[in-house]
Amino acid sequence: GAVxxxxxxxxxCKSGTSVKIECRxxxxxxxxxxxxxxxxxQSLMLMATSNEGSKATYxxxxxxxxxxxxxxxLTLSTLTVTSAHPEDSSFYICSAKNRDPVNTEAFFxxxxxxxxx
Amino acid sequence: AQKVxxxxxxxxxxxxxxxxxxxxxETRDTTYYLFWYKQPPSGxxxxxxxxxxxxxxxxxxxxYSWNFQKSTSSFNFTITASQVVDSAVYFCALRNxxxxxxxxxxxxxxxxx
Numbered sequence: 001g002a003v004x005x006x007x008x009x010x011x012x013c014k015s016g017t018s019v020k021i022e023c024r025x026x027x028x029x030x031x032x033x034x035x036x037x038x039x040x041x042q043s044l045m046l047m048a049t050s051n052e053g054s055k056a057t058y059x060x061x062x063x064x065x066x067x068x069x070x071x072x073x074l075t076l077s078t079l080t081v082t083s084a085h086p087e088d089s090s091f092y093i094c095s096a097k098n099r100d101p102v103n104t105e106a107f108f109x110x111x112x113x114x115x116x117x
Numbered sequence: 118a119q120k121v122x123x124x125x126x127x128x129x130x131x132x133x134x135x136x137x138x139x140x141x142x143e144t145r146d147t148t149y150y151l152f153w154y155k156q157p158p159s160g161x162x163x164x165x166x167x168x169x170x171x172x173x174x175x176x177x178x179x180x181y182s183w184n185f186q187k188s189t190s191s192f193n194f195t196i197t198a199s200q201v202v203d204s205a206v207y208f209c210a211l212r213n214x215x216x217x218x219x220x221x222x223x224x225x226x227x228x229x230x
Contacts, residue, residue, distance in 0.1 A: 034217045034218070036218075042222075042223075043208065043220045043221065043222045043223050044208070044218070044220045045220075046217050046218075046219075049217060091160050093160075093162065095217070095218065106212065106217075106218070108161075108162045108164075110160075110161045111160045111161055111162070113160060
């Protein structure tokens with residue numbers, strides 16, 4: 001199956017710093033990537049939808065200035081958590097959708113566990 | 118609006134017992150996909166199955182089986198002869214054509230030796 005690589009898998013950062021998470025589709029082109037967040041013992045919730053070459057669409061309650069999304073190419077989307085705080089500690093996972101109009105399968109990255117101390 | 122409900126928050130069984138995880142979904146679309154994912158403690162999502170809305174055939178894969186009932190909007194997952202390695206959180210998810218996943222709240226399965 002298609003491969004989506006997410007990096008880093010784990011990161012610990014100090015409060016007030018920024019953290020960048022990368023999501024790459026390795027063997028297909030992804031016009032759309034989705035970013036999800038999962039707090040401990042909860043489900044995965046969509047944060048934003050990232051379309052190549054255009055601004056991301058954020059779900060209600062997600063601060064676009066805090067969670068910066070850049071989708072500059074068909075194989076890479078980045079999520080930057082700016083001025084991270086302990087309440088941002090969570091599991092972040094991306095999903096990339098194949099640009100093929102016939103095969104619109106979506107595949108998940110391995111996820112990034114962010115801990116803000 | 119799309120919604121996925123997994124009524125069982127946690128289930129504990131003893132090894133070798135059969136266990137069924139329930140999933141009920143809501144969508145207005147006629148074309149959609151249903152999924153089950155396993156999430157071990159490490160966090161990654163392990164794909165188990167995908168079903169499209171036009172295929173109501175039940176499926177069996179080893180100890181796993183799935184029952185898709187469109188009439189009741191359910192997509193239940195059964196593990197036969199459970200094993201300790203089956204312990205994980207299981208998510209049922211709905212995805213409309215070309216769109217994002219909508220996940221259920223998850224069911225935490227503990228299989229005791």
